[in-house]
Amino acid sequence: MNELQKRILAEGRVLPGDIIKVDGFMNHLVDIGLMHAIARDIKNHFAGKTITKVMTVEASGIPVATITADELGVPMLFAKKAKSDNIEGGLIRSEIYSYTYRKKVSLIVSAEWLSPDDKVLIVDDFMANGEAMRGLVDIIDQVGAELVGIGVAIEKGFQGGGDRLRAHGIDVYSLAIIEKAMPGCIVFRSENRTPCT
Amino acid sequence: MNELQKRILAEGRVLPGDIIKVDGFMNHLVDIGLMHAIARDIKNHFAGKTITKVMTVEASGIPVATITADELGVPMLFAKKAKSDNIEGGLIRSEIYSYTYRKKVSLIVSAEWLSPDDKVLIVDDFMANGEAMRGLVDIIDQVGAELVGIGVAIEKGFQGGGDRLRAHGIDVYSLAIIEKAMPGCIVFRSENRTPCT
Numbered sequence: 001m002n003e004l005q006k007r008i009l010a011e012g013r014v015l016p017g018d019i020i021k022v023d024g025f026m027n028h029l030v031d032i033g034l035m036h037a038i039a040r041d042i043k044n045h046f047a048g049k050t051i052t053k054v055m056t057v058e059a060s061g062i063p064v065a066t067i068t069a070d071e072l073g074v075p076m077l078f079a080k081k082a083k084s085d086n087i088e089g090g091l092i093r094s095e096i097y098s099y100t101y102r103k104k105v106s107l108i109v110s111a112e113w114l115s116p117d118d119k120v121l122i123v124d125d126f127m128a129n130g131e132a133m134r135g136l137v138d139i140i141d142q143v144g145a146e147l148v149g150i151g152v153a154i155e156k157g158f159q160g161g162g163d164r165l166r167a168h169g170i171d172v173y174s175l176a177i178i179e180k181a182m183p184g185c186i187v188f189r190s191e192n193r194t195p196c197t
Numbered sequence: 198m199n200e201l202q203k204r205i206l207a208e209g210r211v212l213p214g215d216i217i218k219v220d221g222f223m224n225h226l227v228d229i230g231l232m233h234a235i236a237r238d239i240k241n242h243f244a245g246k247t248i249t250k251v252m253t254v255e256a257s258g259i260p261v262a263t264i265t266a267d268e269l270g271v272p273m274l275f276a277k278k279a280k281s282d283n284i285e286g287g288l289i290r291s292e293i294y295s296y297t298y299r300k301k302v303s304l305i306v307s308a309e310w311l312s313p314d315d316k317v318l319i320v321d322d323f324m325a326n327g328e329a330m331r332g333l334v335d336i337i338d339q340v341g342a343e344l345v346g347i348g349v350a351i352e353k354g355f356q357g358g359g360d361r362l363r364a365h366g367i368d369v370y371s372l373a374i375i376e377k378a379m380p381g382c383i384v385f386r387s388e389n390r391t392p393c394t
Contacts, residue, residue: 023307023309023310024309024310025272028274028275028277028306028307028310029250029272029273029274029307029310030263030266030272030273030274030275031272032263032266032267032270032271032272032273035263036267053226058255058256058257058259059255059256059259059275059277060255062255062256062259062260062263063259063263063273063275066227066229066232066259066260066263066264067263067267069227069229070229070233070264070267073229074229075222075226075227075228075229076226076227076229076260077225077226077227078225078227078256078260080225080256109225110220110225110226112220112221113220113221113225113226
């Protein structure tokens with residue numbers, strides 16, 4: 001069991017609506033040492049692959065993407081969720097459905113900062129339905145850049161997003177794939193632990 | 198002239214509406230090495246002070262806050278801009294006016310992750326009118342935590358936010374205070390360079 005999985009079991013809580021609350025170390029208060037452990041694990045998984053950029057979506061994916069880019073020695077590009085005054089010129093967009101906000105959201109990247117020569121590793125804190133990841137993959141495809149793979153800290157395996165991307169041949173690496181989440185009970189994929197009843 | 202100031206002069210652009218576009222290294226595509234240089238400079242300024250947490254606001258402040266927390270060896274807490282399903286329980290709020298979105302925005306922090314014992318360094322990528330910083334200071338005050346100071350990468354000195362906070366006795370340290378910004382012309386505070394005409 002890796003460090004992230006241990007922290008999820010020790011400090012994570014399951015709330016109604018399949019929400020896995022890890023905001024004491026992951027997506028509100030952020031344990032930077034844990035981010036380095038996650039980043040090194042992602043780096044090891046993709047060792048030997050050329051990576052020129054780490055890409056994520058604002059906001060909660062940014063800490064782990066920043067530290068992964070730090071470990072890899074490459075820049076980090078974060079997609080924005082709506083048109084901002086601070087982005088001008090050519091924009092690459094992809095429309096996704098946000099289950100958090102229960103509406104369509106545009107992911108936006110400035111065309112200036114992503115080129116067909118880029119080899120991109122997508123990194124995010126969470127994957128559930130995989131909509132945000134699908135949008136980032138679409139943006140990378142539109143540019144003609146190469147998708148190296150996807151590194152995710154926590155995947156809600158029971159929501160199927162990661163497996164849909166894997167079925168498209170994408171290398172999706174998640175440190176903690178949660179197969180079952182009920183109050184007081186979290187079970188990871190490939191665990192031999194007895195599922196909660 | 199520090200590394201950030203050099204990058205602003207070399208790559209920054211001034212757009213109508215006093216927008217200083219630095220999205221090739223600061224707030225869209227992020228140069229992690231530059232974030233470390235900024236973080237070390239902030240760390241040096243506040244050397245000798247006890248700091249238990251770095252605090253920022255989502256989204257574009259997160260990379261520099263993450264790396265500053267990394268340099269200091271403390272956790273990073275980012276305030277959210279609207280109520281999210283993923284934060285439960287006691288929330289501390291402060292209402293600010295967002296000039297970017299031209300409306301009032303609530304900054305929100307879970308009471309669970311900020312305590313009266315905390316000694317907080319606020320870090321952000323940009324300060325203009327200082328509204329976001331004022332909101333974070335208000336949240337720290339509500340909790341009864343100690344504000345160590347504010348470290349900012351780029352301050353738009355001509356908008357007065359930083360000086361208003363300094364007038365309240367707050368130690369505001371900015372790496373690049375821009376006093377004048379016109380297309381083709383950026384002048385930093387304390388520079389002896391002839392102002393643009």
